[in-house]
Amino acid sequence: METRHAVTARTSPESARDIPEATVARLPIYLRALTTLSEQGTSTCSSEELAAAAGVNSAKLRKDLSYLGSYGTRGVGYDTDYLRYQIAREIGVTQDWPVVIVGIGNLGQALANYSGFRSRGFRVVALLDADPARHEEVVAGIDVRPFDHLEKIVRDHAVAIGVIATPALAAQDVADRMVAFGITSILNFAPTVLNVPDQVDVRKVDLSIELQILAYHEQRKAASA
């Protein structure tokens, strides 16, 4: 897990509760589980059912939800759609967030083509690549544009979230410019450590690391056989 703990309480009157980071990481899972349940026609669910759908302990689920408020009914459970809305609101995905993707190679194209973002609160407003040869292309109905356009795009669309899918060597530079132009959250797919100011959030997705963790346990299993 990232070295990031409970968000320090900000001095705003509303939404005073600060939610533990571990809980924040699970809220999207609950949201997805609730959506599935809702689509299956379940209008009410107990913490036990929802926990099973989300793959967690029911006590943990209840404690997590208790940070948001008291949205259940004892003896009954939770109203599926109501809870779903409350979680979506807490996460902040009741409205769409504009997102820009930089590096439209193998991975960047797959991301651009992914329909799941839109339905989960995100909208890809631009695809950027440094390679002029790519600027002819249209991916997922969106023009691939030069990286230089980043500043204008961030300004015009009030983009706060950027996705980096460039080679590792370019990633730090891309991140620096994103930060300079006002992006404050970065999702990084390049296998490299990004240095950014404190107020900028970075989350990384590193497939090789995931596989290596699996390999470690796999080796363990083999050794004990």
Next chain:
Amino acid sequence: METRHAVTARTSPESARDIPEATVARLPIYLRALTTLSEQGTSTCSSEELAAAAGVNSAKLRKDLSYLGSYGTRGVGYDTDYLRYQIAREIGVTQDWPVVIVGIGNLGQALANYSGFRSRGFRVVALLDADPARHEEVVAGIDVRPFDHLEKIVRDHAVAIGVIATPALAAQDVADRMVAFGITSILNFAPTVLNVPDQVDVRKVDLSIELQILAYHEQRKAASA
């Protein structure tokens, strides 16, 4: 993070140490940092340098490394290549792991084309897809084959690790078959919770969840401004 804690000590004579899960998750980062340092010609590095390259606290790094053994020299630091080898050996990536990818759509193709796996201890031995229309295709020099071939492939290549890049609805079924045929580690990209037996490890990569976590913090920043 997954609900998975320190691996219970297995009763094997060798490699008796069991490494905390949090440390296991960081070892690949150290490995990558060491590779970078080595390529830059650094033959020795202190815990401070390596920690900076890996983006962690130096005390944490030293504690992590101490689980592997005592591979440093006080007053000097660590031999880059020697430590790199020791970590690779501990993770189990001194030899290649055969991997099969199921679901060769947008994402599966990007994964198949990704060269970083090979260099980090993994070898894609097969690409499988249920759609007959794809069986004509060759992706990254590998034939796309029918999903039915899974059993034979797992047997022939002794595959222990499987990657799921199918739609969410198909993922559980794919996982069930993988497990039935002997796969014991799964990397899941489909946005769904997989139910598998205890002895099977599952790690998930869910981009929407990552973005939603960023959105939450982003909303917080906006609220405090």
Next chain:
DNA sequence: CTCGGTTTGTTCTCGCGTTCACAAACTCCT
């Protein structure tokens, strides 16, 4: 050989996260 400077390995403490267990609260049936 000794001493000062450097860096590791480890101990200790603190805080977060998970889980248990139960009182409070609600529904439904009689």
Next chain:
DNA sequence: AGGAGTTTGTGAACGCGAGAACAAACCGAG
């Protein structure tokens, strides 16, 4: 209305992880 059954919300206990701090160990100069 009352009681049995159900389920939430939370207090408390416990274990793991993070980081500070320091003694032990090593190097090199003199």
